[in-house]
Amino acid sequence: MAGSSPSTGGGGGEATTVPSTSTIVAEMATGSHVLTVDGYSGTKGLAVGEHFKSGTFVAGGHSWYIKYFPNGATDETSEWVSVFVKYSDAAKKKGAAATVKARCKLTLLLDGRDGRAPLPPLTKSSELRTFSSGKGGSDQWGHKKFVRRKELEDPSKRLLRHDRFSVRCDVTVAVGIRTDDVTAKLPAPPPSDLHRHLGKLLASGDGTDVTLQVGDETFAAHRCVLAARSPVFMAELLGPMKEEDTESHVVAIRDMDARAFKAMLHFIYTDSLPNVDDGGEAAAMVQHLLAAADRYDIERLKLICEDKLSGGVDATTAATTLALAEQHGCCRLKEACLRFMASPANLKAAMASDGFEYLARSCPSLLKELAANLAV
Missing domain, CATH: 2.60.210.10 (Apoptosis, Tumor Necrosis Factor Receptor Associated Protein 2; Chain A)
Known part of the structure; x- marks a missing residue:
């Protein structure tokens, strides 16, 4: 055949053409x-x-x-x-x-x-x-x-x-x-779904080569993924500091809340936070997660937690959140807490919370800053 010809209507009519289009x-x-x-x-x-x-x-x-x-x-x-x-x-x-x-x-x-x-x-x-x-x-x-x-x-x-x-x-x-000429424009490629595939990989447990022991719970993971997302994991799992026990492949994570570690693991694989239950435990969960992110040098997760806590400072959380901000170098979160407690009424309510005694004991220098704010 010499080549294909334009399609025609039945009975030898004119060739069908695709109309040009434009959008205002x-x-x-x-x-x-x-x-x-x-x-x-x-x-x-x-x-x-x-x-x-x-x-x-x-x-x-x-x-x-x-x-x-x-x-x-x-x-x-x-x-x-x-x-x-x-x-x-x-x-x-x-x-x-x-x-x-x-x-x-x-x-x-x-x-x-x-x-x-x-x-x-x-x-x-x-x-x-x-x-x-x-x-x-x-x-x-x-x-x-x-x-x-x-x-x-x-x-x-x-x-x-x-x-x-x-x-x-x-x-x-x-x-x-x-006016845009949209003739023959191809549809845009779909958004990246790498996070979905890595999330499935974590959930399935396929190919895992390390077990992380957090309290009484264990989590199976992939060394290369953890190392790629955290310089601390890179040193502990692939660098000179890696565990010598290569047969058991079990790494003990001490002094960490298991729920917070599980949420951090989810973020490492999917770059997103899991759904955190609403209510009084939500703020405490994010506080633990911020501490975990700081410990493993996951800066984006730390900033996300800092932002969430900054928007939810109230009388019940202000004292513990302020202590957390001071201990982990979260300047914006610290400013949000100090700004909230600059009001005498808010400070009085915060002082009645369970966390204020912990704040006074762990970060006594912050009491001077609170007093200076009130004096302004």
Whole structure:
């Protein structure tokens, strides 16, 4: 045959061709910021119409910040908390007008950590609108009646926790519109599933060549995987420090919680944390896991644990978490604990916890830092 010919319809009709295609894409860029009001009752001394500002954040290449009015933005809304998002590009300071199209969402973050189901979030949203820094334009959007103060302060509503609450602002900016020619474009390759295959390898136990003894529990693993993920395991299992007993292939892991080690092993193979049960034991589990990550020099796991603990500091965990941060060199976690206990009410509640005595005994220098924070 001389070669294949285009397919035709029945009866000798014209050849069938694949139509070209294109897509009009409205590009959007997003940015988010969480403003936490820690010590809400202390902010109520501001007059009606006066506000506090959040730090500046970027969305779509433009600068924004949140304005918090504890006693309302106007006399008519003095019984409410008002919240606005402000467009604040640097071009405004130079006298040049700047314009951007964006939609915004303000959310009062609610906390259900007391064991009851979390409440649905309180959210206010806008349509796509124009923000302008020029004369006569509108450079902010928000709600004068974001949440009524009486409702915010009602204990039964559970909107305040330890005299603090947080507002999240999400800004979606219209970047531009483009036309893409998608003719004959191949589908994108699937995302990496290496973690899934390694997870199956760990679960199956196939090819394991080392057994790790943690207390009364044993875990079968692969030396090369452990060594690749941890420089400490590299030295202990493949380097000069490796165990001399090559027949039993059993390595004893002392002074470590077995559940935390199992979670660390899961992370080593899958680069993700297993599901940790909610409740009071979750924080303790992450604390043990952070200590294990530091011991085996698994930096990414250590940072993940530090981040989780920083977001959940409360009166019951602040003291033990602060001691943990000091012992394992977690600067951000230490700052989060000190910031929480800078409030006299929070410090008093933390001192009543079981962990404060341990903090005072193991890290007495931190008591001076706490006292210095209160004096500021």
